[in-house]
Amino acid sequence: MISQLEKEITFRFLKARKKDGFLNVISIFSFIGISLGVAVLIIVMSVMNGFRTELINKIIGFNPHITVKPYESKYINPDRLNSPELDLVSKNLISSNTSEAIVINSNNSKGIILRGYKSNDFSKLSIINNKNFLGNKKNLKNNNISIGKELSFILDVKIGDNISLMSSSGIDTIIGSLPKQKVFKIASLFESGLVDFDSNIVFMNLDTLEEFSNLKNSDRNLEIYLKNPQNIEKQKKIVQKVFPDEFIYSWSDMNSSLFSALKVERNVMFIILSLIIIVAAFNIISGLTILVKNKIREIAILKSIGVLNKSIVKIFFLIGVIIGTSATIFGIILGVTFSMYVENLRQFLSDVFNIRLFPEEIYFLSSMPSEINPSSIFLISLCSISITILVSIFPALRAAKLDPVKALKYE
Secondary structure, eight states: OOOHHHHHHHHHHHSOOGGGHHHHHHHHHHHHHHHHHHHHHHHHHHHHHHHHHHHHHHHHHHSOSEEEEOSTTOOOOGGGGGOHHHHHHEEEEEEEEEEEEEEEETTEEEEEEEEEEOHHHHTTSGGGGSTTOEEOTTOOOTTEEEEEHHHHHHHTOOTTOEEEEEEEEEEEETTEEEEEEEEEEEEEEEOOSOHHHHTTEEEEEHHHHHHHTTOOGGGOEEEEEESOTTSHHHHHHHHHHHOTTSEEEEHHHHTHHHHHHHHHHHHHHHHHHHHHHHHHHHHHHHHHHHHHHHTHHHHHHHHHTTOOHHHHHHHHHHHHHHHHHHHHHHHHHHHHHHHHTHHHHHHHHHHHHTOOSSOHHHHSOSSOOOOOOHHHHHHHHHHHHHHHHHHHHHHHHHHHTOOHHHHTTTO
């Protein structure tokens, strides 16, 4: 426990005095350093958490949660589609097929991925039912296609325009094999929020795709859209039990390297930015050491009137802890505030300095995301206060070892 005397002496030593000018500067820099370290850590962790969550939501919203592919050109057993286990986890079951092609328009050409759906299945996709979709949701018939807004900007086309697609498969002629080329009409535009998807994916009718790319019905995939796509590993095991003879992969498997890289980057950034707090905390050692030297006379008097060594330790230990804890709290407030308005700040800096701080083609997202995670804030606070406690121990013990006789010898 801390006595009233220890509290009063602690707060008296914390008060600024003119003759302690240099000491006050060190204390201020310690406070600022720890606050900025905590704030920067919270901001960076919030942005990285937000980036990961936003990326997962975009991927889940655009891609099938689980894909079942038949082995060796075998049909997927249709009887298993009515499995009770599958009904418990799945929301939609959709047949699809994929291929590659080259889109040709005026002087522009680009490699794309074709994804084929039946017209009624196409209207069930999440990407089609968001507010950014333009066009008829059910008009994916014959030669009608749906392209991303980013691709429409690249090709300088709009709804109703025609574009030519060249298939990766060939057609035999008297002069050899030639690639198929066909004109398609843009019926709708979608926007996933991921530039990589919006500029490289084209939706078309499933039968048209298979005819255009020389694919068979047996090449079709089964796309499973789950009720809870976040808990992917557990539900993937359920699907594997239903389809034991098929090749099964999830959205997590398709993007495992990306999320592993994000996790490593997040951990490395936490370690690196924690060094800011450590460096700032070491200023507390300097400040407390100078404070002990400046307060030699006061410490000696306290010991002479019977104040115990453990009380002296508590007093100087509390000073360090108060500086570190108050700086941590201020850093949390600063970090949370900046995290809440980080996108507004990015837009302001971009407009003022005319620079791009968050290029869409690099980070895949159109805006800087931020997600304030209470557990991350707790961990950062715990690390900051723990470091402060550790660096406050040595100066406090040194103050307790002071000999009052030597200190008052020339007084």
